[in-house]
Amino acid sequence: MANFFDIKARKEAAAANGSSSKAPATKETTRSQPWVEKYRPKSLSDVTAQDHTITVLQRTLQSSNLPHMLFYGPPGTGKTSTVLALAKELYGPELIKTRVLELNASDERGISIVREKVKDFARMQLSNPSAEYRTRYPCPPYKIIVLDEADSMTQDAQSALRRTMETYSKITRFCLICNYVTRIIDPLASRCSKFRFKSLDQGNAKKRVEGIADMEGVKLEDGAADALIKCSEGDLRKAITFLQSAARLVGETQVKGDDEDAMDVDHDAKMVTVKIVEDIAGVIPEKTIEGLVKAMQPRSKGLVYEAVANVVTDMIADGWSATQVIAQLYQSIIYNEAIPDIQKNKIVLLFSESDKRLVDGSDEHLTILDLALRTSNIMAGA
């Protein structure tokens, strides 16, 4: 029991324990980490393809005066990564715990939390870092509160922030992150300097994906990287998740450094192919969509119904997601030169309606069948 109170002895014991068990444990965790986390940018300069935002932030970093910030943009463009990287560069690993408060949608964020937790944290005085630590990191004299996924906060909770942001602005900076800037109430938005994160362009995303594949020792088939980027629609996180899943599927899980020669032989047999990528992304094979389009071609009325109904029933039973069906059908019809523009006008309306219905939770079978039949009706010139 005496040992229990002896802090020094306990620390030593912990250290001894740690040294024996720590090493394999850390290895395990890095291995089972999603690559999205593993390759999260460590510093601001690592963030891919948001040049404008990064230059502005780096400049504020030097002047050590930060405004309140509002980051917005589609998912997977690096909003959270940027803030985390910024915080790391400002405070370093030790101070980051006391100086940064991160709240996201997984935390309760009603008005009471804003009043208590956020206010308490904002009010807290700053601790002084040691002089030596300060030489390594800028350690500016304010704390950062990161409100991730701020668009899912209630209006009340947002308005409760308004005054808080101003009152404690001497020692606290807020950083709001959201997908839809319109869901942030105006008074909050006007207090922040806004940064728009744009969808990643093909070139940058591809470079990043290939870089990660290279570091993980995954071989990509020609065009597989392009397929990854295409399926992920500018969402880098999605692309990386797809890449990791694909790598797992082909059994590419051994960490590098075993027997290099033997590994190489293995790799040649197991490459990430375009097909695997499309499989993972849930892309419907061209042939299936073509079949549907063909069934929709104008014929005498009864035949069209029979043909379309059969194809749609099979599609639903195969479990293809209706949203994906709509997206791909849209592509194949809109880019079809043979269909006159006046018909396309009408068809696009139908797509919009069907999409809305699906989001409302309508039955997929009926919705797709309806869409296909009505489209075919329009194509017949009715």
Added chain:
Amino acid sequence: MALLVDKHRPRSLDQLSYHPDLSARLRSLAQSGDFPHLLVYGPSGAGKKTRIVATLKELYGPGVEKIKIDSRVFQTTSNRKLEFNIVASIYHLEITPSDVGTYDRVVVQDLLKEVAQTQQVDQSARQRFKVVVINEADHLTRDAQAALRRTMEKYSPNLRLILVANSTANIIAPIRSRTLLVRVAAPTEAEICDVLAKSGKKEGWPLANELNMRIAKESGRNLRRALLMYEAVHAQNEKVTDTTPIPPPDWDALIGQVAKEIMEEHSPARILQVRAKLYDLLTHCIPPTTILKTLTFKLVEMIDDALKADIIKWAAFYEHRIRTGTKVIFHLEAFVAKFMRILEEYLMNMDF
């Protein structure tokens, strides 16, 4: 006595009879050591759950089959108490958050965090993480899904999620981009026949190929329904031959009757009659979508080809109304009235 569906359910990945590619894929995932979050989707009766259980077994060994049911109480911010059932083994939890309706966010937040913050107790366990299976993920509210987002990343060393859904349409994009999508297609009719023959053999029932074929066709590629029908046929008849009729479920028969009545006469009085039957169906908890869909497909078979597209259009329209509206019967009736009107109009034009 257990039903055939449960009795002959495959317990491991090796026993799964169709989708060999998918089984191999799941196995390689389970053995690879870094299991991703999964989003399993497909029509009902395709075998999503069976595959998940088999995968869990591959991950942890037979320990996952010892399950217990926990009842937990959660408290919302407004101090309302929620009771919630959890099916759990020492390695995994299974929850259906949509049970508690709009309060599912509370459950997701509290429960997942609690699980995520404790490590695996069993030191000899094969995996360091626990698995949480979330049923009916497509019925989760937006809030609950948003709550999942960071949790999935932050606690990934201790926690893996398996989301089960019928469609991915209602899953928000950020969740989809964090999970590996696994599509489980419904078995083909031939595959259903094989399964039926196999479980018939296990039971010692005589083989009737024709009957199996018919059941497979009737079931609409839903294996669970096919097995239940198969068992029902055998339970109701002493001797089963190729020509034995397949008894349709009661509700199906009733809807068939409704369809026939609608076809016979198109008048307000008839709508009232139909209405009583529809109410009957609703009070027996047949989901409105099922009623409308079955009715539509039964009606479509009986009418002229020229009208079919139109009927489907209105069926889809009223189905959407059912979803967004509050009172189901209005929309069902409206559909019936609309159908009668369209048909009547068409017949009038024919006469002239």
